[in-house]
Amino acid sequence: MHQAAVVFVHGLFSSPATWTPLQQEMSKIPGVSEEYDFLFFEYATRPVTWNPLRRMPDLDTIAESLRGFIGDLTSGYERVALVTHSQGGLVAQRYLSRMLLAGRGRELARIRRLVMFACPNNGSDLFLLARRGLIPMTRNSQERELKPLQTSVLETQRRVIDGIVRASEIADTSCPIPIVAYAGESDNVVVPSSAAGFFPETGVLPGDHFSVIRPSGPNSRIVHAVRKELSKVLVEPFPAEAYPEADIPHRRRPAHFAADVITERETVGPINVPTSTSGGDAVPFFLHGGPVEQLKDVDIVVSSENTYLQMSQFFKPSTSGSLRRAAAEKSGGGQILEDVAGDHLATWLRSHGSYGLSVPGGTVAPTPAGELSKRNVHRIYHAAIATPVPGTNNYTIDPQSIPRAVHNIFDLARQERGEHGSDFSSICFPLFGAGRGEMSVSESFELIWQSLISELAEDPSWSIHFTTRRKTIFDLLHKRLHTKKRAYDQIA
Structure with missing residues (x-):
């Protein structure tokens, strides 16, 4: 086991396989492979399900599942990074928001960075148009939260901005965690302004909604971006507490x-x-x-x-x-x-x-x-x-x-x-x-x-x-x- 873990979270109608090309390139980089273990969070997400015994989980349910995944599989790591694609960024934010709402901010201290690619922070206009066509027939609870100005998403972001991005110390309802939002320059599913949302640290990479996280080789900008963010995780200071540094590892x-x-x-x-x-x-x-x-x-x-x-x-x-x-x-x-x-x-x-x-x-x-x-x-x-x-x-x-x-x-x-x-x-x-x-x-x-x-x-x-x-x-x-x-x- 290495000292750090990176948890990858996929997007809507996707799976952990979407990360395979990026994982293969990152595994070739000594500075990453020697420091990190790669973990992949998976959740149910399909356009439609005809099984009356199954329901499509909403973001709250998926976020709760992510909480269990992080608690069970990363407990032995000193530092954790979250890397997400598309809806995966909303899942990660919902997880952080629910932890703060439950007064469990101190449990987030090991998470030293959230890196989001093509996350619909301000919704997806393309999905809004699709909803007027075929998608309403699916009654997909996940897709509904991609609608622009969705109340639940805005409330989550407000709590994340106040309790995570702008936080100065760790407490029951706050924990400083750097969050970076990347957009795809030719993405028409989540346009750059939506991917940036209200987050102060942003970037734009080549590619559309899906190719933005698929490297074309070891020198791809997505590889450089992820490598840079993961290197920051290893040196990011642990947050101070109200009784400040006493509880920080020596x-x-x-x-x-x-x-x-x-x-x-x-x-x-x-x-x-x-x-x-x-x-x-x-x-x-x-x-x-x-x-x-x-x-x-x-x-x-x-x-x-x-x-x-x-x-x-x-x-x-x-x-x-x-x-x-x-x-x-x-x-x-x-x-x-x-x-x-x-x-x-x-x-x-x-x-x-x-x-x-x-x-x-x-x-x-x-x-x-x-x-x-x-x-x-x-x-x-x-x-x-x-x-x-x-x-x-x-x-x-x-x-x-x-x-x-x-x-x-x-x-x-x-x-x-x-x-x-x-x-x-x-x-x-x-x-x-x-x-x-x-x-x-x-x-x-x-x-x-x-x-x-x-x-x-x-x-x-x-x-x-x-x-x-x-x-x-x-x-x-x-x-x-x-x-x-x-x-x-x-x-x-």
Whole structure:
């Protein structure tokens, strides 16, 4: 699977086969074939159906089908482009409009461009004339929406212009997505003025209504146009949110995000959340902002590691590097005398026959807290979450490694509590995968949360802590914890 997908949507009385010539040319371009998977959305569209058991779906129904297609088949992609022909552009717009109307604008953030070819944004005069002849006999619900000034189409475009094209931030009813409308210069089905509609970014390509998307060779202008638009998709910034960059995957955060650092420890809590629908024991949650080495009075601090369980270097600002430095015994001048966490982790790996080898995602290894014990921190648990990509500095995350790690953390904590006779009662979690693993904050939090609630429903004797250095993430997590509390209070 590549990092991006392009979803092709065909037009009226057509099928995915209409894209075959363009697909063949695009597949020959390394910059496209190496970055994109090609997906083809198909829907029922025929001039007439004589089967009394079948109906021709209207645009609302097709748009709902497109929503399911995008949700089911593109969930693993970081970025998605929509490329449409003719009525396919109206289908895509109806999909976007219905998502905004349903308050699901945030779910559109991965869609980084809609490219429409010969879309009847202002209707089709040719179809209007045809309606006075043979077409009324078909009672085709799709064709009726191609009539100029159709109310449903105008309402869709109004919502798309306001909530997509002119949007400045992502919210329930808005999501900035670049939209480009191309016309065919000799198209008499959808004239250029209709194809442009109200969209500010437009273009004209050689061809009529159908040949405009059929390349005559690798140097065809349609090939250059699609290649150009798809290259923009890969670098198009993710939209900002009301709590802006906190939920943007790490690699795509804007440069100024680096300045959003909490330098002194902040703590909020307890936020008491019920752990079961029967109104069982409430568990206290705490949120810590600032350097992780400033934590105190937390029994177990969890560090997110790679699957080789190799900690970050002392100078790295990551949770792993910060904990390694904080746990180390140092001289008065700052020289590392004993790498407590790093050395004990290496010993654990050797004792388990894993030194220099990758361990399964979700594996958890304990080490002493070293100098952090002076701040009443007793143990550091190292969770294998991120898998290095060979030959690069990148990492991938298996989402299932996160719930496995949460389960193993609680198992190990209960085991150590029993073996050592300690009174461990608090665990502090980072946001697994939301750093170099490039998960969004929301995705990481939800994966951790579901596993936490499952564990705490069985054993509510713990207090749970989260830690982050970023102010925007701190504010986002604060909001999420209160939202969870209200939701669980209502259920209980």
